[in-house]
């Protein structure tokens with residue numbers, strides 16, 4: 001089986017091609033793939049026949065099959081993709097003004113089983129390889145063309161820290177100057193709080209933003225919401241985040257899903273204040289998105305307003321983030337390879 005061309009670092013690809021063809025041929029190829037977003041060598045009109053043939057014989061240029069593309073009334077688009085082994089994943093494009101944010105999957109399911117998350121109900125999946133993560137970027141880039149994907153968040157299916165080696169490799173692919181040259185400050189990895197991964201990411205020196213799905217700063221409540229908290233409770237989590245702060249230039253983002261009767265009372269806000277006050281961080285509050293199989297309800301607008309008024313006493317920057325794509329099950333915590341429409 002041939003190696004996927006999308007999993008090879010552009011710089012390495014250039015060196016390899018230079019062993020067989022003039023160096024400018026590599027630049028032409030990379031321009032077709034990463035700038036013009038053309039993925040079939042036959043369509044790369046300025047490449048000579050022998051080079052095209054060599055490329056086809058040497059690399060796999062195929063992309064996952066798009067099984068469905070759902071469009072939300074708010075402009076969010078959700079792809080259902082079929083990988084080469086038949087496994088299915090989802091990724092979501094969220095347009096907002098001049099921004100196009102791509103929410104990527106890093107696994108085909110998730111072993112972490114957070115109680116508010118549809119992906120968690122799927123159970124463990126396999127790790128995605130770097131080229132399978134890059135393929136999501138390329139498919140999404142083609143979809144928004146002539147605009148660009150401006151931001152990438154690893155917040156789709158899977159826990160990125162459980163597939164960290166491949167995620168780190170993908171970051172290097174994304175940031176390669178001969179490829180997409182994607183800015184680290186526009187890339188965010190989200191974790192439910194897998195401590196060894198946070199420390200390893202800090203030590204890797206690969207620049208990227210970190211988001212932590214926190215949802216409660218009270219161990220007892222967080223244990224209920226996220227079983228990862230039993231293995232990695234709040235105190236060691238905080239130590240790991242302080243270490244991350246010391247090694248990485250970007251503020252940490254805390255994601256906090258608002259669930260009535262669970263994590264919206266005054267005690268929750270006081271605990272959040274204690275946990276976050278000495279970290280370089282900001283906090284995004286996200287009203288819970290309904291998932292039929294889960295036992296929680298969404299807060300009303302009045303409940304959200306009341307919570308945000310009380311949370312204004314927190315020392316960090318706080319934002320209320322309304323999830324997008326709810327009508328196509330493309331919002332936070334709703335990805336579970338179910339679609340509303342087939343292409």
Ligand code: SF4
Pocket residue numbers: 110111112113114117118119120121156157158159191192213333
């Ligand atoms: S929130 Fe993230 S870590 Fe938790 S179950 Fe869902 S995909 Fe997995």
